[in-house]
Amino acid sequence: MENLPNQIEKLENQVVEKIADNVYTFGVSKTVGRVFGIISLNRDPMTLEQLSEAMGMSKMRMSQVVREMIELNLAEKVFIKGVRKDLIKVENDYYQTFIALFTANWRKTISKSRLHEHSLYQKLIDLREEGALNKELEAQLDNLLKEIKGSLDYLNWISRLIEFFESGEIFKHVPKVEDK
Structure with missing residues (x-):
């Protein structure tokens, strides 16, 4: 039997894919949907580096995706004292x-x-x-x-x-x- 952390990770990936599918029905790319899902599940704002790593894509491409999310009002940059990098947050509602x-x-x-x-x-x-x-x-x-x-x-x-x-x-x- 597969260990619990791997099972949970697979379920999280399924949730992210479902979110991507839902976003796609509105004409938004699945990539945007996946990033939205990853940030949503994380519950806390994430840096471009964290998102790039989670998605397996370059920071430049992730920056483009985040810019698209901001234009769609799906995400916003937030400031947290002591953190020097841009943080991206999504609405969890x-x-x-x-x-x-x-x-x-x-x-x-x-x-x-x-x-x-x-x-x-x-x-x-x-x-x-x-x-x-x-x-x-x-x-x-x-x-x-x-x-x-x-x-x-x-x-x-x-x-x-x-x-x-x-x-x-x-x-x-x-x-x-x-x-x-």
């Missing part, structure tokens, strides 16, 4: 992690889509102002403008949904399950 992942992906999508929609809208307005449109072309333009307006309304709705999550208002309607 699964609800907040979900909100960070959910909102980060939607913010990116909204940003790209809004730029595209506004560009298309402006091109359509410019075409309309050039004039010389027959009834059929004017109807096509109107349909496209209506479609873009609907898309922008949808993007604004998603923005409000993000605010609903980030403000914590969601928990008034879908309460967290509290440990008893």
Whole structure:
């Protein structure tokens, strides 16, 4: 029979992989998910060196992964008196992690889509102002403008949904399950 420390290490690795899978469903790399899992299980902030060793990757690559995690609001650098190295901490609240992942992906999508929609809208307005449109072309333009307006309304709705999550208002309607 395998010794207890090896069994526990295998189980920890399975937990880290499950966390990586969960994060991956939000469009985030499994590498970010694994690092998140490792820090979560450690419970204390970790240095880049510790993370590099735990993941078996270079400090440079680990620095890139940590930067991505910070951009996604999954991690933050923390200061502890007497420690000269950067320490990386993650939120151990699964609800907040979900909100960070959910909102980060939607913010990116909204940003790209809004730029595209506004560009298309402006091109359509410019075409309309050039004039010389027959009834059929004017109807096509109107349909496209209506479609873009609907898309922008949808993007604004998603923005409000993000605010609903980030403000914590969601928990008034879908309460967290509290440990008893």
